[in-house]
Each structure stands twice: as structure tokens, then as C-alpha cells.
Amino acid sequence: xxxxxxxxxxxxxxxxxxxxxxxxxxxxxxxxxxxxxxxxxxxxxxxxxxxxxxxxxxxxxxxxxxxxxxxxxxxxxxxxxxxxxxxxxxxxxxxxxxxxxxxxxxxxxxxxxxxxxxxxxxxxxxxxxxxxxxxxxxxxxxxxxxxxxxxxxxxxxxxxxxxxxxxxxxxxxxxxxxxxxxxxxxxxxxxxxxxxxxxxxxxxxx
Amino acid sequence: xxxxxxxxxxxxxxxxxxxxxxxxxxxxxxxxxxxxxxxxxxxxxxxxxxxxxxxxxxxxxxxxxxxxxxxxxxxxxxxxxxxxxxxxxxxxxxxxxxxxxxxxxxxxxxxxxxxxxxxxxxxxxxxxxxxxxxxxxxxxxxxxxxxxxxxxxxxxxxxxxxxxxxxxxxxxxxxxxxxxxxxxxxxxxxxxxxxxxxxxxxxxxxxxxxxxxxxxxxxxxxxxxxxxxxxxxxxxxxxxxxxxxxxxxxxxxxxxxxxxxxxxxxxxxxxxxxxxxxxxxxxxxxxxxxxxxxxxxxxxxxxxxxxxxxxxxxxxxxxxxxxxxxxxxxxxxxxxxxxxxxxx
Numbered sequence: 275x276x277x278x279x280x281x282x283x284x285x286x287x288x289x290x291x292x293x294x295x296x297x298x299x300x301x302x303x304x305x306x307x308x309x310x311x312x313x314x315x316x317x318x319x320x321x322x323x324x325x326x327x328x329x330x331x332x333x334x335x336x337x338x339x340x341x342x343x344x345x346x347x348x349x350x351x352x353x354x355x356x357x358x359x360x361x362x363x364x365x366x367x368x369x370x371x372x373x374x375x376x377x378x379x380x381x382x383x384x385x386x387x388x389x390x391x392x393x394x395x396x397x398x399x400x401x402x403x404x405x406x407x408x409x410x411x412x413x414x415x416x417x418x419x420x421x422x423x424x425x426x427x428x429x430x431x432x433x434x435x436x437x438x439x440x441x442x443x444x445x446x447x448x449x450x451x452x453x454x455x456x457x458x459x460x461x462x463x464x465x466x467x468x469x470x471x472x473x474x475x476x477x478x479x480x
Numbered sequence: 481x482x483x484x485x486x487x488x489x490x491x492x493x494x495x496x497x498x499x500x501x502x503x504x505x506x507x508x509x510x511x512x513x514x515x516x517x518x519x520x521x522x523x524x525x526x527x528x529x530x531x532x533x534x535x536x537x538x539x540x541x542x543x544x545x546x547x548x549x550x551x552x553x554x555x556x557x558x559x560x561x562x563x564x565x566x567x568x569x570x571x572x573x574x575x576x577x578x579x580x581x582x583x584x585x586x587x588x589x590x591x592x593x594x595x596x597x598x599x600x601x602x603x604x605x606x607x608x609x610x611x612x613x614x615x616x617x618x619x620x621x622x623x624x625x626x627x628x629x630x631x632x633x634x635x636x637x638x639x640x641x642x643x644x645x646x647x648x649x650x651x652x653x654x655x656x657x658x659x660x661x662x663x664x665x666x667x668x669x670x671x672x673x674x675x676x677x678x679x680x681x682x683x684x685x686x687x688x689x690x691x692x693x694x695x696x697x698x699x700x701x702x703x704x705x706x707x708x709x710x711x712x713x714x715x716x717x718x719x720x721x722x723x724x725x726x727x728x729x730x731x732x733x734x735x736x737x738x739x740x741x742x743x744x745x746x747x748x749x750x751x752x753x754x755x756x757x758x759x760x761x762x763x764x765x766x767x768x769x770x771x772x773x774x775x776x777x778x779x780x781x782x783x784x785x786x787x788x789x790x791x792x793x794x795x796x797x798x799x800x801x802x803x804x805x806x807x808x809x810x811x812x813x814x815x816x817x818x819x820x821x822x823x824x
Contacts, residue, residue, distance in 0.1 A: 297492025303615060310608070330597045342611065345632055349615050349623070377513075401517065405593045407654055452793065 282322055288315040302348045306341060313337050324400055327407045494734050497589050500579050509725040510540035516777050523781040550714035555617060556687045558711065562616035567712070567719035570609025572728035573602040581733065582657045584743050585761045596644060596654045599734065603689070606727060607633045609696070610691075610708050613720070615712035625707025628788065629691055629698030635795035636688040643682040644804035646675050647738045649810050650821065660742035665820065667746035672739040674813065677806045681799045683772070686731035688795065690724060692776055694783035695791055732764070732772035740768045 292315065293306035313336045320329035387393070414422050485493070514529065514536065521528025529536035554560060577670045580595035582588040592598060607630055614626020648654055650671055651662040672679045688695040699707040709720045736742060743765040745752040750756040788793070814822050 307612070322610055326592065326594050327597070330601050334597065334601040334604055338601060338607075338637070342604075342607055342630060342634060345608075345611055346627070349611070350627075405598070407594050450789070452790070 280321060282319065284316045285315045285322070288312075289319065302351065303345065306345050306348050309344075310337055310341050313341065324404075325406060327410050484519070488658065494589070498579075500581040501589065502575055502582075505575070505578065505729065508729060509722055510544065512725050512729065512773060513543065514540050516780075519774065519777045520781045523778075544718070547605060547714055547718040552714040552716050553711070555619065555711050557618040557695075559618070559737040563611050563711075564716070566616055567716050567723070568608050568609075568614035569612060570606055570723040571719050571726065573605040574723045574730060577602040577730055579770055580656060582660065582737070582742070583765065585657065585661075585760070587762075588657060591655070591657065594654045595656045595660070596648060600641060600644060603727075603730070604637055606723070609720070612710070614708040617708075619711050621705050621733075622708050623709045625698050625710065629708060632691070632695065632698065632791060632795070635792060636685040636799070639795060639799035639803055640685040640689060641677040641682055642800065642807060643675075643685065644681065644738070646678040646803065646807050649807060649814060650675060656737055658744075660737060660744065664749075665788040667672075667741075669820055670739065670741035671745070671758075671821075674741065674799050674818075675806070675810065677802050678810075679735075681803055682739065683735055683775070685795075685799060686735065687776065687779060687789065688778075690727045690731060692724075692728065693780035696785060697788050697791065723742055728776050729769070729773060731768045732776065734766055735772050736768035742768075783801050 284302060289312050292308045292312035296305045296312065299305040317329045317332040317337075320332060334459060487495075511555055517539070518528040518536070530541040532538040532542045554563065577599050579590045580588065582591075582593055582599050610629045610633070611626050614622045614624075614629070617623070620664050647659060651659040653659055653662065691698045709717055712720060741764075743762055745758055745764055747761045752760070757763065817823055
């Protein structure tokens with residue numbers, strides 16, 4: 275067994291174990307942190323596939339941004355574990371059914387019939403000089419430019435929709451408008467200079 | 481000597497290189513704390529620490545010994561595991577990012593294609609230490625500090641990322657060594673000039689990312705006592721401290737590499753080539769890094785703390801639009817092969 279295979283099994287085991295922890299931890303913060311572990315070890319798996327750009331971007335986007343926001347929200351929730359677990363038995367059959375369907379689908383698509391070594395031989399290892407990022411960019415912005423732009427537009431629509439749905443203009447809040455703050459002039463707006471005659475202190479009488 | 485080095489197994493070679501990077505870095509962190517107290521002292525017409533050693537030169541060692549002797553207090557209601565992991569999570573990315581950092585032409589531990597991306601990914605992990613520390617402490621001040629800090633880091637990370645996109649458009653590479661090579665020429669061919677707005681955004685966002693004054697609302701001594709690390713004592717606190725200063729040094733060194741030409745000499749090649757100390761070399765990188773490290777202290781001694789809503793406004797409404805516009809400008813410049821930066 276080569277060193278690479280050893281690394282693969284290590285990271286694969288960590289990924290699976292961390293994913294199992296995500297769904298079994300009672301504390302949602304712990305669950306999110308285990309999910310971070312799962313993401314990082316799958317990034318390592320991608321690095322083993324020589325997909326350095328995808329591996330690093332997985333850490334950058336999912337671990338560095340998405341999961342931080344997850345953690346941010348989950349930390350502030352006050353979750354009562356008892357009410358969460360109340361419906362466990364009731365929902366178990368539906369959950370098990372969905373899980374089985376998904377598992378079958380995954381096996382059908384990714385199984386040895388489609389991705390076995392005889393159908394999909396292992397690609398030759400790329401040399402050190404192959405620049406993963408440059409190759410990916412070249413493909414993305416030439417051959418796949420329309421799907422790429424479409425995906426970008428769909429994401430933009432989602433952002434605009436999410437902002438529009440949650441944006442409420444409240445009129446009763448007090449806030450500071452920096453533009454108006456900057457506008458204030460020294461003369462008439464902010465300070466007034468009054469002329470006052472000098473005052474001589476009255477002699478105290480003993 | 482070289483034969484002896486080549487005889488060592490690869491793992492040992494890499495370990496020795498890591499030690500050669502991390503030990504001087506930790507030494508620099510220790511003396512950066514002394515420099516901070518001295519510099520701010522002089523700026524405020526005080527003397528600063530001057531009791532331990534010659535003019536206070538052993539003060540960092542005294543501080544370290546004091547922190548090591550102190551007890552690490554575990555709050556009774558804290559999440560013990562996460563409470564102890566959090567400091568490590570903040571220090572590790574700050575040190576690991578140096579793996580792809582080039583100190584001179586070809587002098588780098590891991591010369592990977594996506595070096596800049598790697599650094600960006602690792603610096604984005606630093607926020608976990610802060611959030612976990614704030615949550616695991618089970619204290620309202622720590623939680624509030626962590627919230628402020630996380631929101632601030634997420635906001636400024638975007639501006640910082642966009643500034644880096646400008647750099648990689650200008651250099652045409654994600655490899656830090658190639659980014660420096662793309663700036664070769666003289667002081668005016670470095671990227672600070674064509675990327676001036678991005679340079680400003682990067683430096684200011686760097687200050688905000690490291691939660692330093694004037695963006696230190698995460699600590700806000702007068703409001704939330706010390707923010708996310710209020711429950712930490714002894715070495716656990718010291719590790720957070722180390723991480724903050726290691727991050728400041730990293731940001732300073734990155735600014736020097738990305739915008740100020742790294743180890744390149746500011747003089748044109750025709751004058752400086754071969755002349756001792758004027759030629760390209762590690763000392764230039766060190767000098768530039770020290771300047772930006774000094775800038776951090778200078779800012780802290782100069783400006784009052786920003787108000788929280790002003791920080792958010794600056795990050796989201798000022799910096800991000802500036803960077804987006806300037807990326808377009810840089811892209812047009814690169815396509816039009818504008819001299820002297822992109823004529824080749």
C-alpha cells in the first residue's frame with residue numbers, strides 16, 4: 275500500500291467519522307464544528323486528486339465563509355434539545371425512506387458500473403508544472419462561459435431576492451447619516467461664536 | 481555541508497526548514513510586543529518599559545515567564561474541550577500560512593502554484609479561534625466580543641479578497657514568487673502605484689482583520705472588558721496574544737510582497753545590480769515588513785477607536801465598491817498592455 279493510499283484512507287475515515295458526528299451530536303455548535311472537520315478532510319481528499327484549486331477553494335469558501343455564518347447563527351440560537359428529539363420516532367420511517375432512496379441513487383450513479391477502473395481508468399499523474407488554477411480558468415471562461423455566467427446570474431437573483439425579502443425600512447429608528455454629518459459647516463450649523471465682554475471678578479467681601 | 485544536508489530524509493529536511501521559519505518568527509513576535517510598548521511610549525512622551533535588562537530589552541522574556549507561571553483558569557460552565565482548542569485554532573493558521581511565503585528568489589518552503597489562494601484560505605480560518613473562544617467561555621462579554629469580531633472579520637475579508645484579486649490580475653499568477661517577479665524594475669513598477677486604491681484598502685483591511693486599533697471593538701476594554709479572551713489566563717491567553725502579533729507580522733510581510741516588490745531593490749537594476757546592500761535581497765523584504773509593522777503601532781497610537789456602525793459602513797459600503805471598480809480598471813490596463821507595468 276502506497277503512502278498516497280494510506281493518506282486517502284486516513285482522510286476518508288476522518289471525513290466519514292466527522293459526518294457521523296455531525297448528525298449525532300446533540301449540541302448544534304458541536305455539529306457545525308464537526309462539519310468543518312468533514313469539509314477540511316474532503317479538501318485534503320481533493321488535494322490528493324491533484325485538484326489543488328478546488329481543494330483550497332473548498333476551505334476558503336465553505337470553511338472560511340459559509341460555516342462561519344452557520345456558526346454565527348447557531349451560536350445565538352437557544353435550542354431546547356427535548357423538543358427537538360420529541361418527534362424522532364414519528365419522523366423515523368420517512369427519514370429512513372428518504373435516506374434509502376438517496377443511497378440507492380448515489381450507488382447507481384457513482385457505482386462501479388459508471389466509475390469503475392475499467393470504465394474510467396485512472397488519469398496519469400500530472401507533472402509539477404501543470405497549473406491547475408490556470409487550466410480551470412481557461413476552461414471556465416472559454417468553453418463553459420455561458421453555463422458559468424448563467425450560474426452567476428442565478429446566484430445574483432438569489433441574493434437580490436433574499437435581501438428584498440428581509441429588508442424592512444423602519445421609520446422609528448434613530449440612525450446617523452454620515453453624509454449629513456460631513457456636510458455640517460463650522461459656521462452656521464455646528465457652533466456659534468458669541469461675543470462676550472470680559473468679566474472682572476467681583477471682590478469678595480470679608 | 482550540502483552533501484550532509486542532502487543525506488537527510490525529506491521529512492527531516494522539511495521539519496528543519498519549518499523550525500528555521502517558526503523560531504525567528506516567534507522571536508520577532510516577542511520583540512514586537514516590546515517595540516509596541518516602546519514606540520507607543522515615545523509617541524505619548526513616556527519612556528516605556530525600561531527596568532528588565534538594558535533599556536527593557538529583556539521585558540518580553542519576563543512577560544513570557546510571568547504568563548507561563550500563571551494558572552490557567554477553566555470557567556466552571558465552559559465547554560472545556562473547545563475552550564482549550566480555541567487558542568490553538570487561532571495560532572495554527574497564523575503560523576501555517578508562512579509555508580508558501582517566499583523570503584528571497586526561490587527561498588520558499590512550499591513553492592505551490594496557488595500560493596496566494598492558500599494564504600487567503602488559511603487566514604480565513606483564524607476567525608474560528610475567536611468565535612469558539614467566545615462561545616466556549618460561556619460568558620456574555622466573551623460572546624459579544626466574538627460576535628463583533630466575527631462580523632468585522634467576515635466584512636473585511638471580502639474587501640481584502642477583492643484587493644488580492646486585483647493583485648493576481650496585475651501579476652497574472654497566484655504564486656507569490658511570480659507576483660514579486662512581475663513587479664521587477666524600480667520603485668515605480670511595484671504594484672503599489674497602479675493598484676494604489678487596492679493597496680490602501682488592503683492595508684486598512686489588514687488592520688481590521690487583526691482586530692487592531694482603531695478597529696479593536698472586539699476587545700473594547702471600556703465596553704466589554706476584553707472581548708473574546710476575557711475568560712482566558714496564563715498561557716492560554718498568551719497563545720491568543722501570539723496569534724494576534726503573528727497575524728500582524730504576516731499581514732505586514734504580505735503587503736511588502738504583494739504591493740511593495742518583496743525583496744526587490746527600489747533602485748533600477750542598472751544602478752543597484754551587484755552593489756552590496758543595494759541589490760535585491762532579503763534585507764529589503766525585512767525593511768519593508770518592518771515599516772508596515774511600525775505602521776500598525778503608529779495607527780494605534782494615533783487614532784481613537786471606530787464606532788461599530790462606522791466600521792461596518794466602511795467595510796461594506798466604501799471598501800468593497802472601491803475594490804470592484806479598481807479590479808475593472810486594472811483588467812482594462814492589463815488588456816491594453818499599459819506601460820510601464822504591463823507592456824511586456
